[in-house]
Amino acid sequence: MKHRIVVLGAGYAGAYAAGNLARRLSPLDTEITVVNAEPDFVQRMRLHQLAVGQEIKAPRLADVFEGTGIHLHLARVTAVDPERHVVTVADAAGGGEIGYDTLVYALGSHVAHHGVPGVAEHAFDVAARPSALRLREHLDSLDKRGEAGCVLVVGDGLTGIETATEIAESRPGLSVALVARGELGARLSGAACGHLRRACDRLGVTVVEHTTVEAVEATRVLCADGTPLASDATVWTAGFEASPIAAAGGLEVTDNGQIVVDRTMRSVSHPNVYAIGDSVQAIGDNGRPLPMSCGSAGYTGRQAIDAIVGSLTGRKVARTKLVYTYNAISLGRLDGILQTVDGEGRAKPKCVSGRKAALIKTGIIKGALWGTSHPTLGRPGRRRRLAAAPDARRGSSRATA
Ligand SMILES: Cc1cc2nc3c(=O)[nH]c(=O)nc-3n(C[C@H](O)[C@H](O)[C@H](O)COP(=O)(O)OP(=O)(O)OC[C@H]3O[C@@H](n4cnc5c(N)ncnc54)[C@H](O)[C@@H]3O)c2cc1C
Structure with a gap:
């Protein structure tokens, strides 16, 4: 039986991770399923632009994953059971359960109401x-x-x-x-x-x-x-919290629902589960939690990919960077601020602003879209076979933290 990797969520973190796992693991002994509620890749960083009436590109996930061997399942995840290694979904056919050997949890976040009435x-x-x-x-x-x-x-x-x-x-x-x-x-x-x-x-x-x-x-x-x-x-817009599904399933989470993980993005309570993007509380190289951001989705995704590939193929798990270096803020279409931060996450005195910052921000957004929606391009990587050991095939804890 092939090792079943199930990726929940195809946003910046999930789409990137799924595509890269498909590039690096042999389809002869792994199968990758992505479950996402919507058929399109949503550029969440541009939703304020969508809200004011601009048209924003939303590539179809079926096209994004075409030729990768990834199975796309359009469904809403309603529960995870990390004890039984199953995910419950609701879809057009009514839904059911999907079993996994390794789960990548990337369901993102939503606004936090903080209990404020109304x-x-x-x-x-x-x-x-x-x-x-x-x-x-x-x-x-x-x-x-x-x-x-x-x-x-x-x-x-x-x-x-x-x-x-x-x-x-x-x-x-x-x-x-x-x-x-x-x-x-x-x-x-x-x-x-x-x-x-x-x-x-x-x-x-x-x-x-x-x-x-x-x-x-x-x-x-x-x-x-x-x-x-x-x-x-x-x-x-007064804050975001992670999807409540992880907490309801019994995974160890923080107060705002983010999954608690080790340095490799592996859940500390359930080692067959990795969490990335807004869903994870990743402690950065400066010892502080990474902010919910597209950059963090990339860094946590990359670390999880290396950990999963390393663990399943019996190789050493690389320790990738987990950093927070800047904020790029748009102020309408023609203005912006690029604020770099120091190792402690504090704003550095200088910043780039105005038209130049707006252009940089546009470039960042295009790069993020390109990176997630072209999973088969870029560094090809060898598609590795899994290590023979049954514990590795089942995603045991061989990764080094
Ligand atoms: C308006 C706005 C502007 C932003 N601007 C910036 C910025 O300039 N720079 C920056 O770094 N960050 C920005 N962010 C934050 C950034 O968008 C997030 O940090 C990033 O999207 C996190 O990636 P993710 O993959 O974890 O989650 P998401 O991109 O949200 O992806 C989650 C995916 O999971 C799917 N999903 C969720 N729940 C379910 C379910 N139950 N079943 C099935 N599928 C599900 C969603 O449909 C989505 O495809 C912005 C956010 C917003 C809202």
């Missing part, structure tokens, strides 16, 4: 394509009404900044406010922060600082000091 009922978000499209429809209806509708973006992390500036630039008829719990851009250098404030001024984004939103209603939010802020569309 978020689920009244707020919009840009964390997934369906929700970004819902926001787009709502922005269209506000635009059509012709009155200057008010959009409130809650959360001044990178997603909040990108979303507020993108809406302001694309929908000049709407008034946009960005609500920050502390000072705007607190994690950026002074130079980057100054640039961000000037960009908000230029685009007409009102910045509301030192404000915590405690409830979301249909046409307003309520702040911690009782102040109401009027809103025709509240966009919630």
